[in-house]
Amino acid sequence: MAKKKTILDFMEMKDKDEKVAWITAYDFPTAQFAEKAGMDMILVGDSLGMVVKGYKGTIPVTMEDCIAHCQDVRRGAPNTFCIGDMPFGSYQVSDEKAVESAARFLKEADMDAIKLEGGERVASQIKAISEAGIVVFGHIGLTPQSSGQLGGFKAQGLTVDSARGLIKDALAVEGAGAQAILLEAVPPEVTEFITDKLDIPVYSIGAGLPCDGQLLICGDMLGMFQAFTPKFVKQYADVAEIEIKAFKEYIEDVKNEEFPKDEHVYHIKESKEKFERLFKEF
Numbered sequence: 001m002a003k004k005k006t007i008l009d010f011m012e013m014k015d016k017d018e019k020v021a022w023i024t025a026y027d028f029p030t031a032q033f034a035e036k037a038g039m040d041m042i043l044v045g046d047s048l049g050m051v052v053k054g055y056k057g058t059i060p061v062t063m064e065d066c067i068a069h070c071q072d073v074r075r076g077a078p079n080t081f082c083i084g085d086m087p088f089g090s091y092q093v094s095d096e097k098a099v100e101s102a103a104r105f106l107k108e109a110d111m112d113a114i115k116l117e118g119g120e121r122v123a124s125q126i127k128a129i130s131e132a133g134i135v136v137f138g139h140i141g142l143t144p145q146s147s148g149q150l151g152g153f154k155a156q157g158l159t160v161d162s163a164r165g166l167i168k169d170a171l172a173v174e175g176a177g178a179q180a181i182l183l184e185a186v187p188p189e190v191t192e193f194i195t196d197k198l199d200i201p202v203y204s205i206g207a208g209l210p211c212d213g214q215l216l217i218c219g220d221m222l223g224m225f226q227a228f229t230p231k232f233v234k235q236y237a238d239v240a241e242i243e244i245k246a247f248k249e250y251i252e253d254v255k256n257e258e259f260p261k262d263e264h265v266y267h268i269k270e271s272k273e274k275f276e277r278l279f280k281e282f
């Protein structure tokens with residue numbers, strides 16, 4: 001079994017130009033499969049609101065939802081570096097609230113790090129959490145929790161002005177003490193500049209190749225999330241098709257009495273006659 005990685009391993013991988021592969025997971029079996037496959041790390045994203053719970057966005061997701069899913073993932077992947085995602089409302093209010101929420105991910109769900117969205121405007125929260133001894137991952141670019149302000153799930157950094165804002169955000173996140181940063185839906189030119197500029201690992205979800213590793217949402221890459229597929233997703237499997245096909249075959253088997261067969265039932269251990277006598281008692 002591979003040794004569980006730490007943030008120091010991810011720093012070293014950056015230095016050696018060794019790419020980090022990570023996905024989101026929200027449940028025990030997916031976490032198990034990811035660990036068995038050798039995933040470098042797992043994000044228990046608040047995207048669980050969309051992928052697992054069917055919400056239109058991530059805003060309704062609560063701390064209780066996040067903690068419960070982090071616990072499920074930790075049971076499935078005990079030897080994988082896992083990051084808990086801070087849901088909307090759990091850190092914006094104050095530094096104290098941010099530290100309190102972040103600590104819950106470590107104490108109640110055994111997470112190795114937390115992630116929160118935003119740049120300059122959450123620098124104070126990042127500093128407070130990091131000074132509490134917790135590994136912080138920043139997240140800038142398309143930040144789903146503020147998609148209302150962004151006018152939807154839109155790529156960021158496409159213009160010089162927007163890219164300037166992103167670079168300032170990246171510097172603020174690193175300056176505040178984050179130990180890694182995720183860029184979402186950002187053009188590769190900007191990703192490359194930020195990766196060269198920062199000392200901490202820079203990861204991409206829809207931000208191109210020139211950085212330290214890639215994240216995909218499991219529901220997207222496995223073909224389970226049906227509402228929409230972002231441009232940056234590569235689909236590696238069509239689990240929806242496999243599941244629907246299996247469900248259809250099962251329905252047909254039940255209707256035609258093709259299931260269960262003899263091998264699927266338990267067999268009596270005494271004679272049929274004895275059972276018949278028993279049934280007559282009633």
Ligand code: KIV
Nearest residue numbers: 024045046047085205
């Ligand atoms: O919640 C999540 O899965 C995320 C990704 C979109 C990066 O934050």
